[in-house]
Amino acid sequence: MAPVQSGHGLEALGVSWWRSEGESVKVLVSDVPYRRELEPLPDGVELVAEPEPDVEFVLLGPELAQDLPGLFARLPRVRVVQSTQAGVEWLLPAVPDGVVVCSASGAHDVPVSEWVVAVLLAMRRRLPEFLQR
Secondary structure: OOOEEEOOHHHHHOHHHHOOOOOOEEEEEOOOHHHHHHOOOOOOEEEEOOOOOOEEEEEEOOOOHHHHHHHHHOOOOOOEEEEOOOOOOOOHHHOOOOOEEEEOOOOOHHHHHHHHHHHHHHHHOOHHHHHHO
16 A cells, blocks of 8 residues: 655655656656645646656546546556545545555644634624625
8 A cells, every 4th residue: 555645735845855866757647726825836746637658746636537447557657646525434445555645634724713703703793684685
C-alpha cells in the first residue's frame, strides 16, 4: 500500500526532493480553472494536461480520477500523487507500489474557519433579519 503524506502541492512537497538541480519534472494537472492557482511554478516544473510516460507527479482531481487503473498504466514513472481531497482511502488500492500519496487534509481549514466566524457574527448581529426587510 502506498504511503500517505500530509501536505499541499508542489511547493510544500518540494518537487526537488528527488531531483538534482537543473533537472525538470513533469506534473500532470487537468486543464481546469484551478490550474492557474499553481503559478508561479518552481524552476524545472512543467505542467501537462494529458498523461505522458515521463510524468512523475500527478495532481489528482475528479477529472483524472475517472479511470485510475488506466491512468496509472499510462504513467509508468509516476512517483507522487497529490489528491485534491482530504480522504484518500478510495485511492490507495489503485496506486502502484512505491508511489507516495499525499492528501489535501487541512487545505481548507483556514477558509472554513473564517467562514464560520463570519456566519456567527452575522447571526449575532441578526443580519439575516435585516436582509429580509
